[in-house]
Amino acid sequence: MRNVALHRVRYAETDQMGVVYYANHFIWFEIGRAEFLRAAGIPYLELEKRGIFTPVAEAYCKYKTPARYDELIEVDTSIVALKGARIRFEYEIRHHDTGVVIAEGYTVMAFVDRQGRPIAIEVACPDVFEKLRSVVTESRWGAKHHG
Amino acid sequence: MRNVALHRVRYAETDQMGVVYYANHFIWFEIGRAEFLRAAGIPYLELEKRGIFTPVAEAYCKYKTPARYDELIEVDTSIVALKGARIRFEYEIRHHDTGVVIAEGYTVMAFVDRQGRPIAIEVACPDVFEKLRSVVTESRWGAKHHG
Amino acid sequence: MRNVALHRVRYAETDQMGVVYYANHFIWFEIGRAEFLRAAGIPYLELEKRGIFTPVAEAYCKYKTPARYDELIEVDTSIVALKGARIRFEYEIRHHDTGVVIAEGYTVMAFVDRQGRPIAIEVACPDVFEKLRSVVTESRWGAKHHG
Amino acid sequence: MRNVALHRVRYAETDQMGVVYYANHFIWFEIGRAEFLRAAGIPYLELEKRGIFTPVAEAYCKYKTPARYDELIEVDTSIVALKGARIRFEYEIRHHDTGVVIAEGYTVMAFVDRQGRPIAIEVACPDVFEKLRSVVTESRWGAKHHG
Numbered sequence: 001m002r003n004v005a006l007h008r009v010r011y012a013e014t015d016q017m018g019v020v021y022y023a024n025h026f027i028w029f030e031i032g033r034a035e036f037l038r039a040a041g042i043p044y045l046e047l048e049k050r051g052i053f054t055p056v057a058e059a060y061c062k063y064k065t066p067a068r069y070d071e072l073i074e075v076d077t078s079i080v081a082l083k084g085a086r087i088r089f090e091y092e093i094r095h096h097d098t099g100v101v102i103a104e105g106y107t108v109m110a111f112v113d114r115q116g117r118p119i120a121i122e123v124a125c126p127d128v129f130e131k132l133r134s135v136v137t138e139s140r141w142g143a144k145h146h147g
Numbered sequence: 148m149r150n151v152a153l154h155r156v157r158y159a160e161t162d163q164m165g166v167v168y169y170a171n172h173f174i175w176f177e178i179g180r181a182e183f184l185r186a187a188g189i190p191y192l193e194l195e196k197r198g199i200f201t202p203v204a205e206a207y208c209k210y211k212t213p214a215r216y217d218e219l220i221e222v223d224t225s226i227v228a229l230k231g232a233r234i235r236f237e238y239e240i241r242h243h244d245t246g247v248v249i250a251e252g253y254t255v256m257a258f259v260d261r262q263g264r265p266i267a268i269e270v271a272c273p274d275v276f277e278k279l280r281s282v283v284t285e286s287r288w289g290a291k292h293h294g
Numbered sequence: 295m296r297n298v299a300l301h302r303v304r305y306a307e308t309d310q311m312g313v314v315y316y317a318n319h320f321i322w323f324e325i326g327r328a329e330f331l332r333a334a335g336i337p338y339l340e341l342e343k344r345g346i347f348t349p350v351a352e353a354y355c356k357y358k359t360p361a362r363y364d365e366l367i368e369v370d371t372s373i374v375a376l377k378g379a380r381i382r383f384e385y386e387i388r389h390h391d392t393g394v395v396i397a398e399g400y401t402v403m404a405f406v407d408r409q410g411r412p413i414a415i416e417v418a419c420p421d422v423f424e425k426l427r428s429v430v431t432e433s434r435w436g437a438k439h440h441g
Numbered sequence: 442m443r444n445v446a447l448h449r450v451r452y453a454e455t456d457q458m459g460v461v462y463y464a465n466h467f468i469w470f471e472i473g474r475a476e477f478l479r480a481a482g483i484p485y486l487e488l489e490k491r492g493i494f495t496p497v498a499e500a501y502c503k504y505k506t507p508a509r510y511d512e513l514i515e516v517d518t519s520i521v522a523l524k525g526a527r528i529r530f531e532y533e534i535r536h537h538d539t540g541v542v543i544a545e546g547y548t549v550m551a552f553v554d555r556q557g558r559p560i561a562i563e564v565a566c567p568d569v570f571e572k573l574r575s576v577v578t579e580s581r582w583g584a585k586h587h588g
Contacts, residue, residue, distance in 0.1 A: 010328070011338075012170060012321045014163040016216055021159050022497040022548075023471075026464040027306045034304070034364070044305075045364045056463040060501045066557070069163055070328070070339045107463075116507070157475070158485075159468045169350040169401075170324075173317040174453045181451070181511070191452075192511045203316040207354045213410070217475070217486045254316075263360070306462050310455040310510055317453060363457055 001135040005035035005075045006096060009067055019066035025103050026059055029091045032075030033107070036089070040135045042128060052119060052128070054109040057086065061105035065095075072096040080139040082132050085111045085118040090140055104141070148282040152182035152222045153243060156214055166213035172250050173206055176238045179222030180254070183236070187282045189275060199266060199275070201256040204233065208252035212242075219243040227286040229279050232258045232265040237287055251288070295429040299329035299369045300390060303361055313360035319397050320353055323385045326369030327401070330383070334429045336422060346413060346422070348403040351380065355399035359389075366390040374433040376426050379405045379412040384434055398435070442576040446476035446516045447537060450508055460507035466544050467500055470532045473516030474548070477530070481576045483569060493560060493569070495550040498527065502546035506536075513537040521580040523573050526552045526559040531581055545582070 007028055015021040037044050047054065067073055074096045081088035087109050093102040111119040122129040154175055162168040184191050194201065214220055221243045228235035234256050240249040258266040269276040301322055309315040331338050341348065361367055368390045375382035381403050387396040405413040416423040448469055456462040478485050488495065508514055515537045522529035528550050534543040552560040563570040 008325075008328075010321065011162055011324055012168050015158055016161040016163065016165045017494055017496065018163045019496070022500055023159060023464045023467040026467065027304065030305055030464075031302075034302075043364065053458055055458060055460070055507070056504055058501075058503050059463055060499075062499050063497055066496070070337070155472075155475075157468065158471055164347055164349065166349070169353055170317045170320040173320065174451065177317075177452055178449075181449075190511070200311055202311060202313070202360070203357055205354075205356050206316055207352075209352050210350055213349070217484065305456055306464060308457040309452055310457065310459045312457045315453050 001036075001040060001137060002076055002078045003032070003036040003039045005031050005077065007031055007073050007075065009069055009071045009073060011069055014069050019068055022061070022063060025061050025063070025093060025105070026107075028073070028075050028093055029059070029061075029089070029105065029107055032077035032091050033089050035075075036077040036079070040131060042131050047128065050125065050128075051113055052121070052125060053112050053114065053116075054087070055112060055116075056107050057110050058108040059105070060107075061103050063103050064101045067093070067095075067102045073102060078137045078140070079132060079135055080106075080137060082129075082136050085120055087111070087132065092140065148183075148187060148284060149223055149225045150179070150183040150186045152178050152224070154178055154220050154222065156216055156218045156220060158216055161216050166215055169208070169210060172208050172210070172240060172252070173254075175220070175222050175240055176206070176208075176236070176252065176254055179224035179238050180236050182222075183224040183226070187278060189278050194275065197272060197275075198260055199268070199272060200259050200261065200263075201234070202259060202263075203254050204257050205255040206252070207254075208250050210250045211248045214240070214242075214249045220249060225284045225287070226279060226282055227253070227284060229276075229283050232267055234258070234279065239287065295330075295334060295431060296370055296372045297326070297330040297333045299325050299371065301325055301367050301369065303363055303365045303367060305363055308363050313362055316355070316357060319355050319357070319387060319399070322367070322369050322387055323353070323355075323371075323383070323399065323401055326371035326385050327383050329369075330371040330373070334425060336425050341422065344419060344422075345407055346415070346419060347406050347408065347410075348381070349406060349410075350401050351404050352402040353399070354401075355397050357397045358395045361387070361389075361396045367396060372431045372434070373426060373429055374400075374431060376423075376430050379414055381405070381426065386434065442477075442481060442578060443517055443519045444473070444477040444480045446472050446518065448472055448514050448516065450510055450512045450514060452510055455510050460509055463502070463504060466502050466504070466534060466546070469514070469516050469534055470500070470502075470518075470530070470546065470548055473518035473532050474530050476516075477518040477520070481572060483572050488569065491566060491569075492554055493562070493566060494553050494555065494557075495528070496553060496557075497548050498551050499549040500546070501548075502544050504544050505542045508534070508536075508543045514543060519578045519581070520573060520576055521547070521578060523570075523577050526561055528552070528573065533581065
């Protein structure tokens with residue numbers, strides 16, 4: 001499964017180079033995975049209500065073309081790995097009008113409880129695990145890409 | 148009592164107009180009041196540990212001159228009112244090198260407990276109240292300024 | 295004229311109090327006025343292309359109820375004053391589902407050129423001025439509110 | 442050469458998990474490289490004044506322990522590669538009091554002109570290149586780490 005979320009670039013996100021500051025792409029990744037999870041029937045908020053938190057363990061972004069103020073951009077999100085207490089999301093950010101790629105990247109998240117201890121999601125919440133497992137797809141970039 | 152905190156303007160804080168985006172001044176206000184409270188012997192973190200939270204009820208900023216990347220700025224903070232479950236901080240942000248004013252403003256904060264219910268700080272934590280009361284100063288701008 | 299823009303609260307916008315950090319409301323004001331101007335036929339980007347910039351001169355927000363992660367919020371925006379080189383926007387932020395008010399506030403913006411010098415918009419860009427003038431409405435709060 | 446920059450964690454940087462939101466670490470990387478360049482005698486602002494800009498081409502962060510509100514953290518920065526139109530910075534973020542690692546990562550930046558075209562820094566600004574080259578150190582993690 002893939003899911004595409006839309007976002008309008010704000011003034012707050014630009015910097016004095018006239019383009020979007022590089023940390024914002026990681027916030028766009030968050031938009032992507034929130035909408036992905038909602039579309040997959042597992043809103044992140046429900047995970048937290050069930051005592052499951054997903055701090056980020058790794059984050060990577062490759063910047064290809066600048067994003068500019070007021071552009072409509074899209075975040076194309078997928079889950080490409082799910083094992084043990086970890087899940088890996090991949091993202092491609094594109095200019096909505098042209099499809100030109102702005103950035104691509106991934107995040108690895110851990111499943112932990114409220115105290116920050118790892119959770120074996122498969123055991124602790126088999127229904128969530130099953131839903132997640134059913135939407136895992138192959139990586140767009142495969143092994144060539146960043147460990 | 149007044150307290151002056153320093154901050155170096157970051158690239159992340161600028162926007163495509165080439166100056167600092169206006170929401171960041173409110174984050175600088177936060178730096179100002181955190182350092183004020185530390186200097187007054189009441190680190191904000193200790194308030195939270197004692198179950199006192201201070202959500203912002205009102206915030207105002209008047210922008211006088213732009214702040215730019217890499218400038219050293221200073222946030223001059225004071226408490227100008229303390230009554231019931233409310234406290235009012237005032238701020239003047241200046242270019243550190245020239246003293247030229249960048250912005251001035253205020254925030255009003257409420258004292259609440261973990262559930263968000265108002266706390267009469269004077270009754271609940273008389274020692275905190277007394278420390279705060281002892282550092283209240285007159286408003287720099289007085290009644291002329293914003294309600 | 296009023297315009298209502300929607301926004302989904304992100305994790306990045308929350309703080310450790312479990313609610314949205316107070317500076318983010320000013321970014322939501324930006325969303326409000328960008329969508330207002332677009333709806334009024336004067337996209338902000340076109341203003342900049344014509345050499346008109348609108349730095350914020352004053353900003354105020356009164357916080358009424360917390361906004362929380364993943365909520366859909368709406369920013370109801372209007373222009374309530376336009377004179378000389380200044381324009382005043384008013385905002386009401388509400389929970390989209392219930393209509394309960396999260397915050398209300400205003401910003402005053404100046405019209406300046408690329409060098410930051412004030413522009414008499416009425417003279418310099420009469421077509422823009424006329425469009426803006428035609429959508430001015432009365433203040434929701436009137437004189438009772440913040441200077 | 443290594444350079445260590447200090448930063449006090451702000452409330453604005455936390456999220457409802459009670460720790461620092463993951464995009465902020467990339468802003469801390471910016472603090473690290475700004476202070477590194479200043480210490481190396483090449484303030485970033487001067488690069489821009491000479492028409493050299495350094496957009497980020499790649500960014501990576503591995504999160505090891507959470508950072509919390511009001512902690513003093515340090516960003517230990519070095520340059521580990523410099524070739525053609527690219528430069529690679531490495532960062533280790535630590536709790537200042539304990540030295541415990543919060544995160545480690547890198548950014549790759551391009552040298553471009555105001556129009557975004559690649560600059561061969563060695564040819565265009567040999568003095569800058571020489572200063573940068575003289576402070577390149579070996580990677581802390583070597584080849585084992587992230588492409």
